[in-house]
Amino acid sequence: QVQLVESGGGVVQPGRSLRLSCAASGFTFSSYGMHWVRQAPGKGLEWVAVIWSDGSFKKYADSVKGRLTISRDNSKNTLYLQMNSLRAEDTAVYYCARDLRPLAARPWYGMDVWGQGTTVTVSS
């Protein structure tokens, strides 16, 4: 079945780094744009980043620009989020999500498949 499984979350000190992974299965991963979305404890959803299906373009929220980097390996059906210079405000559940339309010129149609989320806690 179509599935996304995140991993790599944990507790990390401020200023340190962490890399999240999102393993995709059950669909042609290389045909879809992919997003990262996060949710701080008790707060709403915050869009973090998107990457085009072929990895050619990436976009970021202002709050993470320059610190978080989205990437993908289509040969491994895996999406990544490299998180550097982490801050307390990065503490959240991080979800990966698939954009709705395959082979779309832009991944802006909505997110139809979501992972279960992985928790990142930034604390000393």
Next chain:
Amino acid sequence: QSALTQPASVSGSPGQSITISCTGTSSDVGSYNLVSWYQQHPGKAPKLMIHEVIKRPSGVSNRFSGSKSGNTASLTISGLQAEDEADYYCSSYTSSNTFYVFGTGTTVTVL
């Protein structure tokens, strides 16, 4: 880029209809038919309920419908049921620097 504006809470009795608004700007909701709506139950991942303003994914109840007027999009839930009690978020593409934005979220309570 600020979040799209939603009411913090909406409530209704079983069988009633409720509407959740999502107000943006001419950089997002007002200019693009790329508004989506998500349902999220506590401790669960969000679920896509509406995409491209009015389209319903297969498997989503037809009690859920979307619309848009100017800079405001809306989600209507008809025949409210206990299982509809959840948080709801709108989202949209934005031509501003950031590409995508979510709404502030609305908690729906079934009385």
